[in-house]
Amino acid sequence: MAATTTCLRCFSSTRTAADESVLAILSGSTAARAPSPPQRAGGSLATRVAREAGLDRQTQTREMVESERRSQFQRQIYRKWQPGDVYSPIDLSGAEQKKWKTGRKKPQSDAFDVLGINPVLEYKNFTIMSEYMTETGRIKHSKDTGLRPKNQRKIAKAIRRAIGLGLMPSVHRHPLVLKKSSPMRFL
Amino acid sequence: MALRRQSLSPTANLLRNSRLFSLPNPLPRPNVGETYGAGITKASDSATLPYPTHQAIATTKSSLARGDWGLKRPLPSRSRLLQTSDPVVRITQLDTIEHVTDFDSAADHVRTRQKFEELAIPMMKGMTALRDYDLSGVPPGGAFEIRDDTTSYDTDLGMDEAGMYLRALKENAKKNNTQPEYIPFKPPPVNAAVHNSKRWKHDGPWIPGMNADDFVDYLSKEISKRRSEFNAYLIAEVKNEIYTTRQRAVSRSGETPPEDITEAEAWEKERSQKLAQISDADIQAGIKALRKDAANNPLASKLMTKLIVPFLRLPTIKFKYTAYSENASNRDIDQYSFDQETAPLSTHPSAGLGYLRTKSYLANHPILGPQSKPAPVAARVVQARSAARAQYARLGVAGFVANDEYKSTDTKSSSMNALTNTRDVETIDIDTPGGKKVLVQPMFGSVTNDGRIHLKLKRSVGAEVQVAQGELDDKPPVREHYDSDPLSSLGQGRSGVKELDEQSERARQLSGILHAMTPEGKGQPAPGFPGMADALRSS
Numbered sequence: 001m002a003a004t005t006t007c008l009r010c011f012s013s014t015r016t017a018a019d020e021s022v023l024a025i026l027s028g029s030t031a032a033r034a035p036s037p038p039q040r041a042g043g044s045l046a047t048r049v050a051r052e053a054g055l056d057r058q059t060q061t062r063e064m065v066e067s068e069r070r071s072q073f074q075r076q077i078y079r080k081w082q083p084g085d086v087y088s089p090i091d092l093s094g095a096e097q098k099k100w101k102t103g104r105k106k107p108q109s110d111a112f113d114v115l116g117i118n119p120v121l122e123y124k125n126f127t128i129m130s131e132y133m134t135e136t137g138r139i140k141h142s143k144d145t146g147l148r149p150k151n152q153r154k155i156a157k158a159i160r161r162a163i164g165l166g167l168m169p170s171v172h173r174h175p176l177v178l179k180k181s182s183p184m185r186f187l
Numbered sequence: 188m189a190l191r192r193q194s195l196s197p198t199a200n201l202l203r204n205s206r207l208f209s210l211p212n213p214l215p216r217p218n219v220g221e222t223y224g225a226g227i228t229k230a231s232d233s234a235t236l237p238y239p240t241h242q243a244i245a246t247t248k249s250s251l252a253r254g255d256w257g258l259k260r261p262l263p264s265r266s267r268l269l270q271t272s273d274p275v276v277r278i279t280q281l282d283t284i285e286h287v288t289d290f291d292s293a294a295d296h297v298r299t300r301q302k303f304e305e306l307a308i309p310m311m312k313g314m315t316a317l318r319d320y321d322l323s324g325v326p327p328g329g330a331f332e333i334r335d336d337t338t339s340y341d342t343d344l345g346m347d348e349a350g351m352y353l354r355a356l357k358e359n360a361k362k363n364n365t366q367p368e369y370i371p372f373k374p375p376p377v378n379a380a381v382h383n384s385k386r387w388k389h390d391g392p393w394i395p396g397m398n399a400d401d402f403v404d405y406l407s408k409e410i411s412k413r414r415s416e417f418n419a420y421l422i423a424e425v426k427n428e429i430y431t432t433r434q435r436a437v438s439r440s441g442e443t444p445p446e447d448i449t450e451a452e453a454w455e456k457e458r459s460q461k462l463a464q465i466s467d468a469d470i471q472a473g474i475k476a477l478r479k480d481a482a483n484n485p486l487a488s489k490l491m492t493k494l495i496v497p498f499l500r501l502p503t504i505k506f507k508y509t510a511y512s513e514n515a516s517n518r519d520i521d522q523y524s525f526d527q528e529t530a531p532l533s534t535h536p537s538a539g540l541g542y543l544r545t546k547s548y549l550a551n552h553p554i555l556g557p558q559s560k561p562a563p564v565a566a567r568v569v570q571a572r573s574a575a576r577a578q579y580a581r582l583g584v585a586g587f588v589a590n591d592e593y594k595s596t597d598t599k600s601s602s603m604n605a606l607t608n609t610r611d612v613e614t615i616d617i618d619t620p621g622g623k624k625v626l627v628q629p630m631f632g633s634v635t636n637d638g639r640i641h642l643k644l645k646r647s648v649g650a651e652v653q654v655a656q657g658e659l660d661d662k663p664p665v666r667e668h669y670d671s672d673p674l675s676s677l678g679q680g681r682s683g684v685k686e687l688d689e690q691s692e693r694a695r696q697l698s699g700i701l702h703a704m705t706p707e708g709k710g711q712p713a714p715g716f717p718g719m720a721d722a723l724r725s726s
Contacts, residue, residue: 049697073617074574078229080221081570081581084639085588088235088295092569096231103227116399 107146112155119151123158124167126174133159137171206244206257210278214240217638235295238538238638241277243293258288268292295586300540302585303632306564308642309543311631312387312536317590317641327631329544330536334381338388340500348382351375353420353497360423369463371434372427387532390500395525410499417498424494425473426465433462502531530636538634546631554659562655563626563647571615580612582644584629589642592627626652 078100079091090096112119122128132140132147132155139159142152162168172178195203202208217237220230246256251274254261259282262269268276268291275297280289311327312335328335337345346354352374359372392405437458444451481488486504496503507526550561566582572591575581579590591612616623626647633641 045696046700049700067614070614070617074571074615077570077574077615079231079234080575080577081588082221083579083581083588083590084237084635084641085219086235086237086296086299086586086640087569087583087588088298088586090233090295091235096234099231099233100229103223103229108228113400114398116403 106143110146110148110151112147112151119155120158120161123161123165126162126168127177129155129159129162129168130173130177133173135172137163137169137173207259207281210242210244210281213242214238216240237640239277239293239296241279241293243275243277243297245273245275260286260288262288262290299586303540303587306585306629307543307546307548307561308541308629309545309631310537310540311633314633314635314641316631317633317643327633331542331544335385335387335536338386340390344381345386346382347386347497348377348379349493349497350500351377351382352493356420356423356427359427360419363423363426368460369426369430369465371430372423385503387536389502389531391502393502393531395504396530413498417494420494420498421474421477422470425470425477429465429469429473430462437462503529505529532634532636533638534634536634538632538638538640540632540640552654555654555661558651558654560628560647560649560651563628563651565624566627566644568612568616568623568625572613574615582612582625582627584627584642584644587632587640587642589629589644591625592644592646626655 076094076097078097080100081087119128132145134140139156142149145152145155147155159168163170168174217240218230219234219236220228222228244256250256251269252264254264254269256262256276258278262276264270268274271292271294275293276290277293278288278290283289310330312330312332313327315325316327330336334344339345340350343351355375356372359370362370392401394402394405397405444454477488477490481490485491486506495501505526507524548561549557549559552558564584566584566589568580569583569588570577570581572578572580578594581588582591583589612623612625627644628647628651630643630645633643635641
């Protein structure tokens, strides 16, 4: 019986064919009630040969169940390790993994301070302006831009000025920016 | 002469010996976290940093019992951080407004360093050997090679070729200032083996890594002071260039001196005087030409490589043309980036982890004697290959995360055959208690300029694995792929053609069984699976 089901499952490529109901019918059949002795023994030459030919390999459904189980564990690991990272046991714990689950969007430093740029003077640069406005043309809050208050006021002024001068649309980003960049960039 | 301990006042002595004053200022906290394309950063504030930023301190057993760590106040011995067998702490704040000493366990990096010591691998210089395919073919240099490790600018050993040139130019300019007639300059002899070395420490800053404010400060505070000094070099260099070009032109013109000796001397003298007459206009023109060259090609120009870089003692700056690299960006700005691999290190190339110079030592086994390879190290599969869709699985060795030896695309049969488990590091292993471990041979470590330690790992396959597993049978060495009787496979009732013959005993058995199972005649199909035999046989 064991060999019979294994063989059948091996040749079934879909879930339905390997269904238990099908197997139930088989077990009720005459062949199952009086199976041939060498097949039951499992040690016969034919069984051994069949096993070596790979007929007792994991079936597709079993493989799917296994991989689903693995991915359930894998899904709880959020940190992507880079070569050169140092870890101690605590870094492999669940509490630590949780911290890597959600991302922060706010930049850590003021971009204009780092670059040494005065944002007001950049009002003609619609690419910079587009970084600091939403899709619908609203000026982003400083909690999203990560700018210090002084630079936030200046960039807001620059955006208002650019819109007022007609250099930039007020309800969406500049068309050239939209055309050139992938939508993911401004998320 | 340094002050002697005894000559200091007792209070000064007390302070100098105290923990309070001997703790160095912490380094700035490195960034642990990943940034995604949309500007989202994922980070943890409590993750172990890639390098220690605070001094770790320990104390003796007897002081530990009293909670005495040499600080302003004793640390509470009931803290779980101090209840380990070998507590080490780092002090985040000596004294807070709540009158508490803020401390944390430093066991992470202290243990990591101890584990690294146990690996007994050397630290090497440079990341070239850690690339996927190292085309240079040069073994990585050790961190303690004397010519790379010289940081002084005073000795010959610490100079590179441009530095030697500039020093000779300086001496020549000094000579010419004291003497009325021009002495031509001869470039110094350079030993390529010594002077093409890359020092790890530079006096000058790494300019591509500066931000705008720092750069403006550097220009206005440091460089402007040295302008006149640099002009002297510039003029000496231009003079020398004009002189040599003139000399070459004269020698090419093929004039011969007169035959009479006195006349010849006079002619020679006149000629050299004419050569040495370099007007201010000539010099200005020469400087302009140099500047024009520098404007066209800033990094490779003569002005930059021969004068500016050695004068300011800058690390060499290189462009990296990445248009053809593996993950090249389409944006023009990304295609021209500075080569970060040539950026100077922020630490000594050994990163303070060890003093081993090479890995050429013999491991000794207590029973088997000297071994060709040391005992393998169990590496934790920290991240399976398919998990992050990365090329490499990440293995954790001694607390450092490193790339696996094999990529997902590697199909080298010789290397892959040796791996017994087919799944290997492809997916996460949830059945083994404690996670999957693989045996590796760490080769060496190398530090990048941001202070991260990269390890080169090789999978351990061979006798050392068996020794580690306790199989101590002393087998005589066997030649691989050696056939004692090469003619044995010929003849004996076979055709000799692989496709025609069934190769093994087992295959013949299988074919016999299948033959018996094949239904014959027109009757009902035999019990079993009709057609399966044919399908199996054809495969």
